[in-house]
Amino acid sequence: MKHTGMAWGTRLSGAVLLLVGLGLIAWNERRVMDYGAALARHGGSPVLDLGAEGRPAAGQFGALTRVSGMPKIMDAPRDREFNVRAESPVLIRHVEMYQWREITVGGNTHYEVDWVDRPIDATNFARPAGHVNPGAFPIQGRQFEAGEVKLGNFKLSAPILRAFPGQVDVTPDEKALPSNFAATFQRVGDALVTSAKPSNPRLGDLRITWQAVPLQAMTVLARIEGDTLVPGTPAREGDAGFDVQVGDRSLLDVMPALPEPPGAVLPVRIAAFLAASLGALLLAWTSRLRRDVLFAAGTGAVIIAAVAGVMWMAGDAMAASVWLLVAVLGAGLAIWRVQQRTSSASN
Incomplete structure (x- = not known):
């Protein structure tokens, strides 16, 4: 009777952790999608905050950036x-x-x-x-x-x-x-x-x-074209496509309406995966897959990635595809561990 109670408690803890993982990933991806939608209303792409130390680099072409310092x-x-x-x-x-x-x-x-x-x-x-x-x-x-x-x-x-x-x-x-x-x-x-x-x-x-024009500290918000800052595409009529302000101004000073990016996106994703994996491990505690960390990791990946992939389907096919690929890989890992355990038990 005591062992039965412990088994039910372990499974209940596993179910709670699984729900925590699902809630975390759903909340996290929703705020990332909301940020993308808000950003689209302000030009459609993130703004690189390079400050005074940023340098021209591959992959920056066409990006909007904030650069500051003394000319x-x-x-x-x-x-x-x-x-x-x-x-x-x-x-x-x-x-x-x-x-x-x-x-x-x-x-x-x-x-x-x-x-x-x-x-x-x-x-x-x-x-x-x-x-x-x-x-x-x-x-x-x-x-x-x-x-x-x-x-x-x-x-x-x-x-x-x-x-x-x-x-x-x-x-x-x-x-x-x-x-x-x-x-x-x-x-x-x-x-x-x-x-x-x-x-x-x-x-x-x-x-x-x-x-x-006097030499003084300046902040410029403009588009990167190679190693040069140039005007970007005007967001509306009368917009110059760039901004110039005196002093070292923060990105929010220059673009007060710019939405703030969500923080700790990757750590939250990792936390959701760990919670779901631990929940799967506890749910399988009384089966032959007990203490099989690889099976739990594969199951956690399937659950988290599948939920995230479904959420991204309507807004970003590429992101949805990546998430669903992770789900497939997680499913492959979980199935392989089940097969390994089954083979070991039959021998």
Whole structure:
């Protein structure tokens, strides 16, 4: 009677462990599938969080990634006409001309001369006489981009460089000017001007200044294309396909709506397999397969993999196929152990 009670208790424990294993694998695969569905609503593929130490590697092509750190200027931008250079991703030349402006306030129109960054057509003025402007600029404003900039171990494409925020003034070196410009311009503060008397400029005088994007820690979210970060496919209209933020920002800072991946997926799968295997071992405790660890492992694999495979069938045929293959292998192991035990008993 005592042995019968122990046998029933062992079987009951085995059944409970088997149910625990089934519950664990069902819960685990459901959260993995829910994560995949949520991820599909935000672009469809996981985001590699490479930070500052990540390197280009096989299998990354086309993946979205977060890379952070201080940009490294490998080939600085240069305005060759004026021999102005900046240790920056982008250098910008601004050109202004001293011109007549028409200002109308409350129905009253008056004219004043000021620095303006585009030619003003005086023929459209209400009173053009005496307010004629020189016309087209002899020198144009331009933007110069670095030949190569790296963030971490990745190169940055031009669209990403152009999105870097902020501007700081760049002081030109008057001594480095080419001879033709040195005879025409003089430096006043951070600007070059053609004015003979900078405090009293004349109509048509030019003023040229430079600004550069400051070097500062940055975080970029973009698509990997070889060893370069490029814009990805926009998720919606108006989306640039990448993101640039100042400072070392976490992935959730950059993509606050991104679902967090489920944790400990593999350990939970292993725990489910061990619980199911131990449950099978206890259920077979009173049979000739008692203490047969290989039979229990095969049975646990069949049960866990079959449940997971069935769950994945509707969403991912490849994942379902892998799980069902594991179930078949587990079944093969269990059947082989049964045959081995049967053969041993008959002999």
